[in-house]
Amino acid sequence: MAMTNLAQPIYLDHNATTPPLxxxxxxxxxxxxxxxxxxxxxxxxxxxxxxxxxxxxxxxxxxxxxxxxxxxxxxxxxxxxxxxxxxxxxxxxxxxxxxxxxxxxxxxxxxxxxxxxxxxxxxxxxxxxxxxxxxxxxxxxxxxxxxxxxxxxxxxxxxxxxxxxxxxxxxxxxxxxxxxxxxxxxxxxxxxxxxxxxxxxxxxxxxxxxxxxxxxxxxxxxxxxxxxxxxxxxxxxxxxxxxxxxxxxxxxxxxxxxELHEAIAHMAKLRGTFEQTVLDLCPWVRINGLKDRRVCNTSNMCFEGIEGQALVGRLDAQGIYCSQSSACTTGRPEPSHVLRAMGLSEAQAYASVRFSFGVTNTQEEAELAGTVVATEAEYLKRIFT
Ligand SMILES: Cc1ncc(COP(=O)(O)O)c(C=O)c1O
Missing domain, CATH: 3.40.640.10 (Type I PLP-dependent aspartate aminotransferase-like (Major domain))
Structure with missing residues (x-):
């Protein structure tokens, strides 16, 4: 499948760091x-x-x-x-x-x-x-x-x-x-x-x-x-x-x-749009962690059956920036200690990717990112299975 570069990159790694205003x-x-x-x-x-x-x-x-x-x-x-x-x-x-x-x-x-x-x-x-x-x-x-x-x-x-x-x-x-x-x-x-x-x-x-x-x-x-x-x-x-x-x-x-409450509502809306878009197109994707007691901006998804690192790489090539586990440990070839502690298998942990929104993201970005992530995930699923 041909990859297309987005006109503007979409930064979805705000739990790693955020752009200074x-x-x-x-x-x-x-x-x-x-x-x-x-x-x-x-x-x-x-x-x-x-x-x-x-x-x-x-x-x-x-x-x-x-x-x-x-x-x-x-x-x-x-x-x-x-x-x-x-x-x-x-x-x-x-x-x-x-x-x-x-x-x-x-x-x-x-x-x-x-x-x-x-x-x-x-x-x-x-x-x-x-x-x-x-x-x-x-x-x-x-x-x-x-x-x-x-x-x-x-x-x-x-x-x-x-x-x-x-x-x-x-x-x-x-x-x-x-x-x-x-x-x-x-x-x-x-x-x-x-x-x-x-x-x-x-x-x-x-x-x-x-x-x-x-x-x-x-x-x-x-x-x-x-x-x-x-x-x-x-x-x-x-x-x-x-x-x-x-x-x-x-x-x-x-x-x-x-503007704390506005910021929280904004990030929650973006995360909601993004998750809904991905889940509508890929109902096989699972959200890791408590759904109703999650902070407004974070979505950790398990794309069972595919290599999360491959998805992160393909998204990176298209201009969507996200990560596997935390930024401090991303370079290490180890599954997330957090997901493993929650009982995910090594394969499930490797299949998981974190998307984290910030106040500078837009609704259009959330929609577009959701569609691209779902398309790439489907493509990789066909390759890996
Ligand atoms: C929960 C948590 N604690 C501590 C830190 C470390 O902060 P810093 O990157 O400023 O060293 C981070 C950064 O990712 C974090 O997410």
Whole structure:
């Protein structure tokens, strides 16, 4: 079957990263031009940079709906997760996490375990939800444990029962870290009500710049610093702050949260159109993960009988960009650990592809992408069977 290039590429990999909005690019550039001073400098050139950090903290506070303003700026979501896990390891008797966490959590846990921290990894249901019974069991076995669970899974988009998880952890006096990298700007993220001890996020998942993470810390004195040095950020994370990136984060947050419900409705509509188009043309395709508790923008589809990588490759050649499992692991010839943990066979995991929409996608793109994906899937199905 001949492949045709689309007039404009369609980017459907927003869970990997999102394009920075023009306002964000401008905020970053403007900061580099005018607020380049070191926020730790006592002279007047440091003042705009200090103000900018303060403004970013206020925006975080208001968007996350929390009365605390203890936010540590890091170099990525991965760094924020590493910092959180290290801090949990210092104060908890054991870290309880799940099989479907991002590699920044699972690899941190593996390293901490090698250094002597007890780690328990709980299972998830077939629909990709953390098993609350298993969590309770671990919490009742390990007194003063610490829990690290993601809010939304980056591969399936399944929204974890985070309220129940934090409530359970409280019941057992356990510290809680939430990896909210995929939640910010895609669901209502009122943090005050959840009262986690730590929560991490990363700007490039909501049209901010890459390389800017944040760790919210209810009690920052619990932080065990990853980086020591000049004592910036009260010594919780030493190193001169990335003020331009933080300005980009602040701008992206403000833009998204000023129209959060519209953004969510927009992405949900696109995802709905896309899924309906694919499923109408290919009724044999299955959606991976809980259908009614999935974040608005994510569709993880199992094209049973075909190689997902072949589909991703053919779509790439036509100008539709999507991925198999998470961006950090796409280069590796391994099936998704998330889908395997949900009970999919190796073949089913290899046959699965993630499509993730963003605020910059259009209805026409969703319709066109659905048709092209279905056509390519049918073509590959004929070849593979
Ligand atoms: C759930 C989750 N946590 C953490 C991260 C890591 O964020 P970063 O890419 O900023 O290191 C990601 C990125 O894909 C993610 O999806």
């Amino acid at each position: 023009p306002e964000v690019v401008e905020a970053v550039c403007e900061t580099l031009r005018t607020a380049y001073g070191n926020p730790s400098s006592g002279h007047r050139q440091g003042e705009p940079a200090r103000r900018l950090l303060q403004r970013a903290r206020e925006t975080l506070q208001s968007c996350l709906d929390t009365s605390d303003d203890q936010f540590v700026f890091t170099g990525s979501g991965t760094e924020a997760n590493n910092l959180a896990l290290r801090s949990l390891a210092r104060h908890g008797s054991c870290i309880i996490t799940s099989t479907i966490e991002h590699s920044s959590i699972l690899s941190s846990a593996t390293r901490l375990q090698a250094e002597g921290t007890a780690i328990e990894i709980i299972a998830v249901t077939e629909e990709g939800e953390v098993d609350l019974h298993a969590l309770r069991q671990q919490l009742s076995t390990h007194h003063h444990a610490a829990v690290s669970i993601q809010w939304i899974n980056n591969e399936t988009g399944v929204i974890q029962p985070i309220r129940e998880i934090t409530a359970l952890a409280r019941e057992y006096g356990a510290l809680v870290h939430i990896d909210a990298a995929q939640a910010i700007g895609k669901i209502d993220t009122a943090v005050e009500a959840l009262a986690p001890d730590f929560l991490s996020l990363t700007a490039h998942k909501f049209n901010g710049p890459a390389g800017v993470g944040v760790l919210y810390a209810k009690q920052p004195e619990l932080i065990d610093p990853l980086c020591v040095g000049g004592g910036q950020q009260s010594g919780w994370h030493a190193g001169t702050e990335n003020t331009a990136g933080i300005a980009g984060l602040q701008c992206a947050l403000e833009l998204r949260y000023s």
